[in-house]
Amino acid sequence: MTTPLRAFKAQIFQALAHPTRIAIVEALRDGELAAGALGARLGLEQANLSQHLAVLRSRLVVVSRKAGNQVYYSLRDPVLGQVLDLLKQYVQAHLNETLALLNEMEPKKRRRA
Amino acid sequence: MTTPLRAFKAQIFQALAHPTRIAIVEALRDGELAAGALGARLGLEQANLSQHLAVLRSRLVVVSRKAGNQVYYSLRDPVLGQVLDLLKQYVQAHLNETLALLNEMEPKKRRRA
DNA sequence: TGCGAATATTCGCACTATCGAATATTCTGG
DNA sequence: CCAGAATATTCGATAGTGCGAATATTCGCA
Numbered sequence: 294m295t296t297p298l299r300a301f302k303a304q305i306f307q308a309l310a311h312p313t314r315i316a317i318v319e320a321l322r323d324g325e326l327a328a329g330a331l332g333a334r335l336g337l338e339q340a341n342l343s344q345h346l347a348v349l350r351s352r353l354v355v356v357s358r359k360a361g362n363q364v365y366y367s368l369r370d371p372v373l374g375q376v377l378d379l380l381k382q383y384v385q386a387h388l389n390e391t392l393a394l395l396n397e398m399e400p401k402k403r404r405r406a
Numbered sequence: 407m408t409t410p411l412r413a414f415k416a417q418i419f420q421a422l423a424h425p426t427r428i429a430i431v432e433a434l435r436d437g438e439l440a441a442g443a444l445g446a447r448l449g450l451e452q453a454n455l456s457q458h459l460a461v462l463r464s465r466l467v468v469v470s471r472k473a474g475n476q477v478y479y480s481l482r483d484p485v486l487g488q489v490l491d492l493l494k495q496y497v498q499a500h501l502n503e504t505l506a507l508l509n510e511m512e513p514k515k516r517r518r519a
Numbered sequence: 520t521g522c523g524a525a526t527a528t529t530c531g532c533a534c535t536a537t538c539g540a541a542t543a544t545t546c547t548g549g
Numbered sequence: 550c551c552a553g554a555a556t557a558t559t560c561g562a563t564a565g566t567g568c569g570a571a572t573a574t575t576c577g578c579a
Binding site: 306309311315373375376387 | 409411412413414415416417418419420422423424427428429466482485486490492493494495496497500503
Binding site for chain 3: 457
């Protein structure tokens with residue numbers, strides 16, 4: 294596989310490499326949603342949501358449709374939803390290690406060491 | 407889905423969000439390889455490869471097995487290979503836009519504007 | 520025309536990632 | 550034990566990301 298093609302895939306992975314953007318993609322799996330609805334559903338700051346949407350748009354993960362005052366977003370290709378399904382499968386298959394990693398991931402309070 | 411779970415998935419996507427690491431995962435799909443063999447196959451600097459392997463290891467995308475002087479790496483779960491397959495499918499389905507994006511991605515020389 | 524709602528963009532800052540160079544570690548054979 | 554191969558880690562510089570605050574844009578309607 295050529296390197297630029299890998300770079301392209303890397304871009305897509307990067308677009309998905311943020312919890313908020315994963316949440317957005319998940320929310321869009323059942324159909325399009327206006328930006329405002331997304332923000333309400335996910336409890337996000339307006340600017341923050343818009344920034345994440347910009348990232349997803351720039352990678353063409355998501356497409357937008359303007360209707361009057363609002364902008365409706367939808368997943369560009371359901372295959373991206375399938376990618377999330379595979380990941381879910383992966384997470385479930387390794388629940389134990391997953392939990393261990395999650396612990397390491399949010400130490401927040403856990404000082405020591 | 408809970409937020410920490412999404413954070414976990416995001417970590418995995420992030421691990422895959424680099425052309426070199428995608429190349430590594432692809433190379434490991436047909437079986438384990440020693441670090442040195444990987445470096446030779448992909449034409450990478452030793453330190454650089456080792457750093458990328460460290461990322462993949464920390465996200466458990468890849469597991470290592472030490473055999474004497476060498477360290478053999480392998481994909482932890484073939485489902486991650488399937489994720490790459492889906493992406494390939496995606497890229498092919500949208501070849502036109504893909505190419506357009508690739509152009510924007512490596513302007514390097516293209517100054518103007 | 521101009522206000523107000525919906526969305527996008529810009530800015531400054533803190534944080535993270537990537538890289539090559541240098542250095543450290545671990546193992547094997549002698 | 551020592552030299553050398555294979556791999557990992559650390560360091561410093563540079564680039565990229567994520568966030569909220571502020572600001573800009575766009576659209577419908579009175």
